[in-house]
Amino acid sequence: MPHQQLISRLQAVSGLSEQDRTRLTRLRYKAKSLADGEYVLRQGDKPQSCIVVMSGLLSRQRVVNARTQISSFYIAGDMPDLPTLHLPVADCDLCSVGSSTIAAVPHSALREIMNESPGLTHALWRETLIHAAIYREWVENLGSRQALGRVAHLLCELTTRMEFVGLADNGNFRLPLTQQDVADACGLSVVHVNRTIQELRGLGLIEWQNHTVTLLRPEELKAASEFSPEYLHELQPSAR
Amino acid sequence: MPHQQLISRLQAVSGLSEQDRTRLTRLRYKAKSLADGEYVLRQGDKPQSCIVVMSGLLSRQRVVNARTQISSFYIAGDMPDLPTLHLPVADCDLCSVGSSTIAAVPHSALREIMNESPGLTHALWRETLIHAAIYREWVENLGSRQALGRVAHLLCELTTRMEFVGLADNGNFRLPLTQQDVADACGLSVVHVNRTIQELRGLGLIEWQNHTVTLLRPEELKAASEFSPEYLHELQPSAR
DNA sequence: CGGGGGCTTGAAACTGATCAAAACGCGTGG
DNA sequence: CCACGCGTTTTGATCAGTTTCAAGCCCCCG
Numbered sequence: 160m161p162h163q164q165l166i167s168r169l170q171a172v173s174g175l176s177e178q179d180r181t182r183l184t185r186l187r188y189k190a191k192s193l194a195d196g197e198y199v200l201r202q203g204d205k206p207q208s209c210i211v212v213m214s215g216l217l218s219r220q221r222v223v224n225a226r227t228q229i230s231s232f233y234i235a236g237d238m239p240d241l242p243t244l245h246l247p248v249a250d251c252d253l254c255s256v257g258s259s260t261i262a263a264v265p266h267s268a269l270r271e272i273m274n275e276s277p278g279l280t281h282a283l284w285r286e287t288l289i290h291a292a293i294y295r296e297w298v299e300n301l302g303s304r305q306a307l308g309r310v311a312h313l314l315c316e317l318t319t320r321m322e323f324v325g326l327a328d329n330g331n332f333r334l335p336l337t338q339q340d341v342a343d344a345c346g347l348s349v350v351h352v353n354r355t356i357q358e359l360r361g362l363g364l365i366e367w368q369n370h371t372v373t374l375l376r377p378e379e380l381k382a383a384s385e386f387s388p389e390y391l392h393e394l395q396p397s398a399r
Numbered sequence: 400m401p402h403q404q405l406i407s408r409l410q411a412v413s414g415l416s417e418q419d420r421t422r423l424t425r426l427r428y429k430a431k432s433l434a435d436g437e438y439v440l441r442q443g444d445k446p447q448s449c450i451v452v453m454s455g456l457l458s459r460q461r462v463v464n465a466r467t468q469i470s471s472f473y474i475a476g477d478m479p480d481l482p483t484l485h486l487p488v489a490d491c492d493l494c495s496v497g498s499s500t501i502a503a504v505p506h507s508a509l510r511e512i513m514n515e516s517p518g519l520t521h522a523l524w525r526e527t528l529i530h531a532a533i534y535r536e537w538v539e540n541l542g543s544r545q546a547l548g549r550v551a552h553l554l555c556e557l558t559t560r561m562e563f564v565g566l567a568d569n570g571n572f573r574l575p576l577t578q579q580d581v582a583d584a585c586g587l588s589v590v591h592v593n594r595t596i597q598e599l600r601g602l603g604l605i606e607w608q609n610h611t612v613t614l615l616r617p618e619e620l621k622a623a624s625e626f627s628p629e630y631l632h633e634l635q636p637s638a639r
Numbered sequence: 640c641g642g643g644g645g646c647t648t649g650a651a652a653c654t655g656a657t658c659a660a661a662a663c664g665c666g667t668g669g
Numbered sequence: 670c671c672a673c674g675c676g677t678t679t680t681g682a683t684c685a686g687t688t689t690c691a692a693g694c695c696c697c698c699g
Contacts, residue, residue: 173485219535223543224625230538242532245413245525250532250630277514284524285485291531292482292490294538295459298470301541302586303463305686337645346542348688353647385464390490545654577677588656593679640699647694656685663678669671 161188161262164324165211168236171323171394172289173282182272182279188262193255195335200240200253208263209244212237215259216335219251220343229344231293232256232317236324241287244269257335257370285392292390301346304384306355309345311384314365318374319388330374334367401428401502404564405451408476411563411634412529413522422512422519428502433495435575440480440493448503449484452477455499456575459491460583469584471533472496472557476564481527484509497575497610525632532630541586544624546595549585552624554605558614559628570614574607 162184169175169183190213193199199210199217210217217233230251233239239253244266273280293316300312317334321327336344342352359365364380366373374380381387402424409415409423430453433439439450439457457473470491473479479493484506513520533556540552557574561567576584582592599605604620606613614620621627 221539223539224548226543228539228543230535242528245521246528246532246632251535274517280520281485287524287531288482288486288527291527291534292486294531294534295470295491297538298534298541299461299463299468301538303466303468308464351687392486591655653688
């Protein structure tokens with residue numbers, strides 16, 4: 160149900176009118192399954208449609224200085240290449256981590272509904288701004304924190320975002336990342352990520368096995384990484 | 400002339416119709432001068448207007464892990480707090496580096512012209528997307544490069560952006576940053592930034608004195624930092 | 640059963656941080 | 670005009686966090 164994903168995401172992002180929700184329901188789309196490591200988009204592509212993540216996890220990445228750097232993760236409901244609506248040529252790769260499913264919605268259809276509804280324009284714009292805020296938070300994470308804080312912050316962010324779309328329950332969720340992926344996202348070596356995760360385990364802050372993460376003491380983990388969720392700019396559950 | 404700054408910036412970003420340009424000319428604004436270190440906006444503020452940088456330099460910053468991290472710089476023509484149109488509460492401080500001048504345009508006026516013109520909506524949205532791409536580039540910079548590459552990349556980015564608005568001529572421009580500011584932006588210590596700059600000087604790549612930077616061998620500097628300007632998504636001069 | 644990817648461990652090497660102090664430049668007030 | 674003070678740049682020495690290299694292990698999949 161791609162419509163439902165998209166609707167509930169945009170609803171959380173910005174609030175939608177009844178009309179806008181039915182507009183979204185009428186969107187045509189093309190569903191697709193992705194295998195682990197499969198690319199949705201390559202740097203330089205000029206896609207004619209935008210993707211909505213239905214399930215799984217995508218990473219935005221690029222090879223920098225002979226190392227692959229991940230600059231963001233996208234979970235169900237996210238639209239990673241929404242910027243291609245206004246910046247036609249992609250400047251990063253988009254890659255599936257583990258298997259995922261996505262829906263592709265033509266640019267033309269999106270432009271159409273945005274013409275009809277300022278509310279939807281607002282919601283989609285806002286969605287891109289939230290992701291911009293996430294990139295900034297990553298700048299702060301990579302620039303200012305050392306290994307333990309970086310990994311902890313990443314986990315806090317992913318948990319919180321997963322919770323927002325109902326994919327984490329009580330700090331427990333499925334996370335298909337390998338330690339190499341974490342290293343690529345946090346700007347660390349795999350070896351050091353391994354030791355850092357062990358430290359987090361040793362402190363009794365998390366469990367992480369079989370691609371399943373559990374935050375044992377979320378408050379302490381947040382404190383260790385100075386995580387505070389305001390930058391995600393989600394509407395409060397009460398307002399949803 | 401705030402109108403001129405804004406117009407030529409948006410023109411470069413997206414192209415504007417004759418009508419849109421006159422719409423921009425009619426915007427009311429309030430000009431303001433800022434002293435070194437003066438704050439335009441503090442985290443948590445809910446501004447009712449957006450700022451256009453007229454001259455000087457602003458930094459977006461936040462204290463993380465007992466260190467101030469700069470996550471972006473803004474130069475003439477930029478609108479650093481455009482996101483507050485859709486994300487009302489600011490999540491970073493905005494601070495003048497050296498003395499600057501800005502113009503404040505009420506949110507209401509911007510909403511008005513966006514209602515009238517899809518082209519302007521497009522241009523402003525695109526402006527926010529370009530800055531998002533810059534944040535991503537910074538993630539890659541901080542995550543993947545070591546000191547020399549980081550500083551070199553920052554210089555390449557600033558030169559290129561300055562050139563786009565006519566503030567750099569032949570790799571030579573005024574840059575009010577202290578070495579401490581560079582350290583805060585690059586996630587390094589001042590001491591190490593100092594040694595890194597000396598290394599760049601020693602390699603004959605740059606001159607930097609009295610807040611004036613000159614790229615002596617731009618191509619080598621770009622190579623050293625793998626800089627390529629596509630992520631800035633500027634229209635080519637020919638198209639402007 | 641074999642192979643390979645991911646995880647784990649150890650030791651050595653390096654990049655960059657920290658601490659401390661000196662030199663420099665510049666504006667202010669005496 | 671000089672003395673003072675403060676912020677910025679520079680230098681040296683030591684220390685810490687992280688990388689790199691290398692090897693072994695585990696476990697799942699074919």
